[in-house]
Amino acid sequence: xxxxxxxxxxxxxxxxxxxxxxxxxxxxxxxxxxxxxxxxxxxxxxxxxxxxxxxxxxxxxxxxxxxxxxxxxxxxxxxxxxxxxxxxxxxxxxxxxxxxxxxxxxxxxxxxxxxxxxxxxxxxxxxxxxxxxxxxxxxxxxxxxxxxxxxxxxxxxxxxxxxxxxxxxxxxxxxxxxxxxxxxxxxxxxx
Amino acid sequence: xxxxxxxxxxxxxxxxxxxxxxxxxxxxxxxxxxxxxxxxxxxxxxxxxxxxxxxxxxxxxxxxxxxxxxxxxxxxxxxxxxxxxxxxxxxxxxxxxxxxxxxxxxxxxxxxxxxxxxxxxxxxxxxx
Numbered sequence: 001x002x003x004x005x006x007x008x009x010x011x012x013x014x015x016x017x018x019x020x021x022x023x024x025x026x027x028x029x030x031x032x033x034x035x036x037x038x039x040x041x042x043x044x045x046x047x048x049x050x051x052x053x054x055x056x057x058x059x060x061x062x063x064x065x066x067x068x069x070x071x072x073x074x075x076x077x078x079x080x081x082x083x084x085x086x087x088x089x090x091x092x093x094x095x096x097x098x099x100x101x102x103x104x105x106x107x108x109x110x111x112x113x114x115x116x117x118x119x120x121x122x123x124x125x126x127x128x129x130x131x132x133x134x135x136x137x138x139x140x141x142x143x144x145x146x147x148x149x150x151x152x153x154x155x156x157x158x159x160x161x162x163x164x165x166x167x168x169x170x171x172x173x174x175x176x177x178x179x180x181x182x183x184x185x186x187x188x189x190x191x
Numbered sequence: 192x193x194x195x196x197x198x199x200x201x202x203x204x205x206x207x208x209x210x211x212x213x214x215x216x217x218x219x220x221x222x223x224x225x226x227x228x229x230x231x232x233x234x235x236x237x238x239x240x241x242x243x244x245x246x247x248x249x250x251x252x253x254x255x256x257x258x259x260x261x262x263x264x265x266x267x268x269x270x271x272x273x274x275x276x277x278x279x280x281x282x283x284x285x286x287x288x289x290x291x292x293x294x295x296x297x298x299x300x301x302x303x304x305x306x307x308x309x310x311x312x313x314x315x316x317x318x319x
Contacts, residue, residue: 033203033204033227034203036203037202037203053294056292057296059259060259063225063261064261064262067261131299131303134303135303135306135307138265138266138269138307139307141266142266142269142270152262152265152266153261153262156262159296159299160296162296
C-alpha cells in the first residue's frame with residue numbers, strides 16, 4: 001500500500017475500499033464464544049434483507065465454521081485467564097443473489113491432508129449420499145472411532161449450504177499453509 | 192427418582208429447556224442446544240433415562256422442539272434416541288415426537304435420525 005501521508009504507514013481508506021465492495025462482515029482475530037456472539041449479531045443485522053431461511057442457514061454455517069477455526073487453527077493466542085483461542089479470518093460477502101461465507105486460518109501441513117480429503121469426499125457426493133455419509137460419520141464419532149469431529153461439522157455445512165465446499169490451500173512456510181473454506185447461500189432461499 | 196427441570200438460556204452458549212417428569216414419563220427438550228460441555232450436559236439426561244427405564248419402567252413420551260442444535264449436540268440427541276430404541280426393544284412403551292421448522296432440510300434431519308436409530312419418530316412441522 002502507498003503511504004498516503006507521512007504520519008501513517010497504513011492507509012485505512014485503502015483498507016476500507018478493499019473491504020467495501022460486496023463485503024458485509026469481515027473479522028480477523030481470535031475466536032471464542034463471546035466473539036462468536038458479537039459476530040453472530042452482526043451477521044443477523046447485515047442479512048436482514050434476505051429470507052428467514054437464508055439467515056438461518058448462514059447462522060448454522062457460521063456456528064460450525066467459526067468453531068472449527070477456534071478449535072483447530074494452528075495460529076492461536078492465549079487469554080489472560082489461560083484459554084487458548086484459535087485465530088483466523090471470517091468474511092461474508094454479497095454477490096448477486098447469493099451470500100458467500102468464507103473462513104480461513106493457518107494450518108500445519110502435516111495436519112491438513114485428512115481435512116482436504118474429507119472435503120473432497122464431501123464435494124463428490126450427491127445429497128442422499130452426503131446424508132448417508134453424515135449418518136455414518138456420526139455413528140463412528142459416537143463409537144469413539146472418529147478423532148476429529150470437526151468433520152461432521154463440514155458435512156453439515158455442505159448440506160445446509162446446498163453448495164460444495166470451495167477450499168483453498170496456500171503455503172505460507174515449510175510447515176504451514178493458509179486454509180480457507182467458502183460456501184454460497186442463496187439469498188432467496190424459501191425452503 | 193427426581194424430575195429434571197432446566198430453564199433454557201440464550202447467552203454466549205445456548206442451553207435447551209429440559210423437563211423430564213418421573214410421574215408421567217413426559218419428557219421435553221426444547222429451545223436451542225450449543226453448549227460449552229455438550230457431553231457433560233447430556234450425561235445428566237442419559238442417567239435419568241437409564242434410571243427411569245431400569246427402575247420405574249413406565250411409558251416415555253419424548254417431545255423434541257429444538258430450533259437450533261449444533262453437530263456436537265446432534266451426537267447426544269442420537270444417543271438419547273438409541274436409549275429409547277433399546278427400551279422399546281425391551282418392551283418399553285415409547286412415543287417420540289419431533290417438532291421441526293417446516294423446511295426440506297429440517298425434515299431430512301429427522302428422517303436421518305430415524306434411519307440412524309431405527310426408532311419410530313412422529314414428525315410434526317411447526318413455526319418456530
